[in-house]
Every structure is written in structure tokens, then in C-alpha cells.
Amino acid sequence: MIFFIIYSIIIFAPCEKRRVTFILNQDSIDYYLKLKNKINIFQILTIAIILIVGVILVKFKPAYAVTLGEEEIGFVNNRTELQSIIDNDILTTDDETVAFVTLDDVNYSFQFVDRNLINDNTVITKIKESSRNIYSVYEVSDGNDDDSVYVNTLQEAEELVNNLKNSYSAISPNLAITTLYLEEPVTDEAISNAKAKIAESLNAQLAEKKQRDKRTVNGIYLACLPLKSGTISSRYGSVESVRDHVHQGLDLAANYGSPIVAVADGTVKFAGANSGYGNLVIIDHGNGVETYYGHCSSITTTVGTKVSAGDTIAKVGSTGNSTGNHLHFEIRINGSPVNPQRYIY
Numbered sequence: 356m357i358f359f360i361i362y363s364i365i366i367f368a369p370c371e372k373r374r375v376t377f378i379l380n381q382d383s384i385d386y387y388l389k390l391k392n393k394i395n396i397f398q399i400l401t402i403a404i405i406l407i408v409g410v411i412l413v414k415f416k417p418a419y420a421v422t423l424g425e426e427e428i429g430f431v432n433n434r435t436e437l438q439s440i441i442d443n444d445i446l447t448t449d450d451e452t453v454a455f456v457t458l459d460d461v462n463y464s465f466q467f468v469d470r471n472l473i474n475d476n477t478v479i480t481k482i483k484e485s486s487r488n489i490y491s492v493y494e495v496s497d498g499n500d501d502d503s504v505y506v507n508t509l510q511e512a513e514e515l516v517n518n519l520k521n522s523y524s525a526i527s528p529n530l531a532i533t534t535l536y537l538e539e540p541v542t543d544e545a546i547s548n549a550k551a552k553i554a555e556s557l558n559a560q561l562a563e564k565k566q567r568d569k570r571t572v573n574g575i576y577l578a579c580l581p582l583k584s585g586t587i588s589s590r591y592g593s594v595e596s597v598r599d600h601v602h603q604g605l606d607l608a609a610n611y612g613s614p615i616v617a618v619a620d621g622t623v624k625f626a627g628a629n630s631g632y633g634n635l636v637i638i639d640h641g642n643g644v645e646t647y648y649g650h651c652s653s654i655t656t657t658v659g660t661k662v663s664a665g666d667t668i669a670k671v672g673s674t675g676n677s678t679g680n681h682l683h684f685e686i687r688i689n690g691s692p693v694n695p696q697r698y699i700y
């Protein structure tokens with residue numbers, strides 16, 4: 356404003372002086388009159404521009420439009436001051452449970468703005484309201500995402516891992532701690548539910564491990580039962596009139612023709628008739644472990660065949676020294692029969 360007033364004084368002051376200087380000369384008078392008319396128009400225009408600019412400067416002023424994320428949230432006078440408040444006040448916290456405070460990107464653009472729209476405090480309030488606390492949370496996982504437990508401190512996570520490793524040392528659970536950043540801390544209820552769930556999962560693994568241990572003969576895992584369904588009709592060690600020696604296997608009564616499967620991976624060592632055993636299959640599983648399947652009605656494998664647990668090798672019958680359809684199942688370690696019920700059934 357002041358600039359325009361000074362400017363107009365500089366423009367008009369010499370004109371007033373010239374009016375006196377050239378008044379004696381007629382040509383000069385004509386020239387001057389024309390010039391005067393021109394100056395009058397120039398003066399009016401200049402005054403008008405000064406007034407317009409004056410009005411604009413009264414109503415508007417330069418300021419910074421502030422954008423938070425995608426949204427324009429208002430106008431501030433001082434960009435540096437606002438940025439300082441954001442850095443030192445809004446984005447820092449004394450709350451030790453908070454890992455850090457996050458905020459969408461703040462951007463500024465320089466504009467002429469209606470003075471009434473400039474309000475630093477409103478902008479600061481809006482930015483404060485949109486800031487979010489981020490909490491560090493520790494995930495304890497056994498590798499299965501469904502069983503993860505989230506706790507709020509690293510100490511809690513480490514204690515949980517130690518407790519679980521002690522309680523489930525038999526299965527050596529593979530537990531890992533991962534740090535995550537979430538907008539909410541974990542509630543006690545969620546922690547307790549998750550702990551129950553991971554315990555359930557580890558209990559299942561423990562039960563499976565126990566079953567697997569039970570079913571392991573000299574390092575060979577018996578993955579299958581030899582029959583899908585069969586009823587024990589004579590146990591290992593029983594003395595019965597049908598034979599002249601102590602029973603060396605487990606008899607499982609089943610329907611004629613029921614499939615008999617290999618209980619573990621191995622190689623067929625014998626497949627054919629064998630006196631009292633009738634039709635017999637012997638599978639060598641390695642580590643000195645062999646399984647015998649006797650009294651078969653038919654044999655569906657041959658010597659030397661590599662079989663997998665669950666492969667059908669024969670059918671139930673009553674060949675050899677037998678009084679009814681059944682499977683005589685025998686396990687031998689280094690040639691000596693052992694009680695199959697130590698491992699299965």
C-alpha cells in the first residue's frame with residue numbers, strides 16, 4: 356500500500372511543475388493540453404489500480420495451504436513454525452508403550468488466501484487428531500500363523516518362549532519371536548486366548564510325537580496298520596492247542612480277501628508259500644526290522660519289490676496252519692520276534 360502511494364507521488368509531482376514552466380508558448384499549451392488529458396486518464400487508472408490492489412491486500416494475504424495426505428486441511432501463516440510443532444510435539448510422545456507416532460504426509464503450497472481462512476490453530480488441531488500411536492507388539496509363533504501369540508513386551512515374549520520350550524521339550528517346538536507394529540496394543544484377553552490356542556496345537560504335536568515314538572521299531576516308523584479293520588484273535592506269546600510253540604505274532608481276524616498293506620516302507624524279502632505260515636510275505640525295512648504277513652489267500656507283490664507304507668501286498672485268507680480267515684502279523688528285530696502290540700494296536 357505504502358509502495359503505491361509513494362509511486363503516485365513520484366509520477367504526479369513533475370507534472371504539476373511542468374504546467375507552470377511551459378505556459379507562455381502556444382504550441383506548448385496545445386501540447387500540454389493534450390498531455391494533460393492523457394495524464395488525467397493515466398491518473399484515474401493509477402488511482403483505480405491502487406484502490407483495487409489496496410482492497411485485495413486488505414482482504415487477502417500470502418499464506419501456506421496445508422495438505423494432509425490427500426486432503427487440504429487449512430491455511431497457516433508460518434510454515435516453519437507448524438513444521439516445528441509437528442516434529443517436536445505431535446510426532447513425539449512420553450508414553451513408553453508407544454513405539455512411535457505416525458502421520459500422513461504434510462505438504463505446503465504458497466498461495467494468496469482470504470485472511471479469514473487462515474487459522475494456524477485449526478490446522479494444528481486437525482493434524483494432532485489424525486496422528487496415530489503405533490505400538491510394538493511381539494509375535495511368538497511355532498511356524499503356524501494360526502497359532503501365533505502376540506504380546507506387548509519383548510520380555511513377555513521371551514518368557515513365553517522359554518515356558519513353552521520347557522513344557523514341550525519332547526517335541527522341541529520351533530518358536531520364533533517377530534516384532535510387529537500395530538495401531539492397538541494387545542489385550543490381556545487376546546493374549547490368554549492365543550496362549551490357549553498355541554498350547555492346543557503343541558499338545559496335538561506332542562500326542563502325534565508320542566504315537567510316532569510308540570510306532571517306531573528300532574528307528575523304523577510303522578506308518579500304517581496292516582489291515583483297515585481287523586479284530587485281535589490271538590496275542591503275541593499266547594499258548595494255544597492249534598500250534599506247538601508260543602505265538603510269535605499277533606493274529607487279526609478279518610474277512611476273506613481283505614487287503615493287507617505294508618506297515619512301513621521296505622523291500623519284499625519273501626513272497627510265497629512257507630509251511631505253517633501258508634502264503635507269506637516278509638518285508639525288510641532296514642535297521643534289522645522285518646514284518647511278516649501270514650496265512651494270505653493271495654499275494655500281490657513279488658520278491659525285490661520296493662514298497663511304501665500303505666501299499667497292498669496280499670489278501671486275507673486261511674492258508675497254512677490256520678483255522679479261519681485271519682492275518683498273522685509278526686515283527687522281528689534282527690531275526691527275533693517282538694510283541695507287535697508294543698508298537699501298534
Ligand SMILES: [Zn+2]
Nearest residue numbers: 604605606683
Ligand atoms: Zn498267528
